[in-house]
Amino acid sequence: MILVIDIGNSNITFGIFDGDELVKRFRAPSNFCAPIDDYLGLIKENMEGLKPEGIIIASVVTDFDYKFKFALDKAFGCESLVVTPKTPCNLEIKLDNPMEVGADRIANAVGVLEKFGKNAIVVDFGTATTFEVVTGKREFIGGLITTGLHMQLGALNAKTSKLPKIELYPPKRAVATNTVDAILSGIVLGNACMIDGMIKKFKAELAPEEYIVVATGGFATFIDGYMRESFDYIMPDLTLEGLRAIYNYSLNKVGK
Numbered sequence: 001m002i003l004v005i006d007i008g009n010s011n012i013t014f015g016i017f018d019g020d021e022l023v024k025r026f027r028a029p030s031n032f033c034a035p036i037d038d039y040l041g042l043i044k045e046n047m048e049g050l051k052p053e054g055i056i057i058a059s060v061v062t063d064f065d066y067k068f069k070f071a072l073d074k075a076f077g078c079e080s081l082v083v084t085p086k087t088p089c090n091l092e093i094k095l096d097n098p099m100e101v102g103a104d105r106i107a108n109a110v111g112v113l114e115k116f117g118k119n120a121i122v123v124d125f126g127t128a129t130t131f132e133v134v135t136g137k138r139e140f141i142g143g144l145i146t147t148g149l150h151m152q153l154g155a156l157n158a159k160t161s162k163l164p165k166i167e168l169y170p171p172k173r174a175v176a177t178n179t180v181d182a183i184l185s186g187i188v189l190g191n192a193c194m195i196d197g198m199i200k201k202f203k204a205e206l207a208p209e210e211y212i213v214v215a216t217g218g219f220a221t222f223i224d225g226y227m228r229e230s231f232d233y234i235m236p237d238l239t240l241e242g243l244r245a246i247y248n249y250s251l252n253k254v255g256k
Contacts, residue, residue, distance in 0.1 A: 003043065003052040004243040005068065006104060007059035009127040010150065014043060015240035016052075022237055022244075032064055036071040044075075055080040056247040058103035058239070065103075081250060083107065089246040093140045101140070104239055108132050109140045110249075111242025112214050115235070119209055121202055122238065123195060123231070125217030127151055133202065133211070144198065149219055152187050168219075192226035199229070214238065 001023075006013040009030060016024040026046050028039065055072050057080055059065030069080045083103035085093055089110050093101055104124070109132050112120045118136040122143075123129070128151065131143040147155070149168060157165040166180055174189050176182035199213055215224065215231040216238035224230050235241070 001047075001050055001052050002244060002247055003047070003055045003072075004240050004247070005055070005057045005059075006107070006239050006243065007057065007061055007064055007068065008104065009060060012039065013240065014046065015237065015243070016047065017240075017244050020244070022240060025237060025240065030061070032061060036067055039068070040071060040075050043072075051076055052078065054078060054247055054251065056083065056243050056250075057081070058083045058107050058243055060102050060104055081247060083243070083246060087246060088250045090249050091134075091138050091140055095140065095142065102130075105130055105132050105143070106140070107239045107242030107246060108216065109134045109242070110245050111235075111238040111240075113138055114241065114245040115238075116212060116214070116233075119206075119211040121199065121211050121213045123199075123213065123215045123217075123220070124239070125149065125215070125219035125223065129191070129195075129217075131198065131202065133206070135209075146194075149187055149191060149223075152191075153183070156183060168222075188223070189226055192223050192228075195223065196228045 002017040004015040011027050012030050013027045015022050024046055028042055055078060057065050057068055065082045069082055072080050083106060085098045085101050089106065091110055095101060108122045108124055112122050113134055120134050122132040125148060127148050128145050129148050130145050132140065133142045134140050153168060156163045166183060171184035171188045172181050174185050176185045203211060212232040214233045214235055216235050220234045224234060
């Protein structure tokens, strides 16, 4: 069994793979002040007494990945792999500075290529919303990063004196008649229009090559319902699948 860990700014997502099958998925809030032992206890509980054959970690949080690595290596007696732009993964990162690319974006790129093997745009709804553009030649050629839905909600409350903190739920209509509905219209419908528009702009720049659009992350299905054109595919576990593929490729590479 392989343990894959995606450390995000809001949540840490864990996946347990038996071969190529994701047999368990669980998550915990990201609390970077919490003892690592708290997370180890959660992992051991979900592993049900089994020891992972390998562990791979992707993180967007500086230094937290290596704290995890050291703790996991000690607890399970194996060498965890921390994903960086230098990790062997059969992906050419054709950006201005490949070392800037986050491990989660690399995992998304690898995951979509393993699944479809052709040109794709990945839209990932996390703390930030990101686009990753990959080609069937296994090239990561660009994308975008913008604020995620929850981040936008938090910013409106934190940076204004009168706008309330609210939960994210479906807006009633675009033309809102009260403050809460106005915020929901702006966040939900505004994001749907932005994503529709950016996908259209990306495809125009990438023409005449054709690209499928694959969504992942917690709000993918939610936002899909408000878009003019639906995503071609929604894959909630794309990042975890990409991490599994990176682990297997890296293991085979080292083995050779």
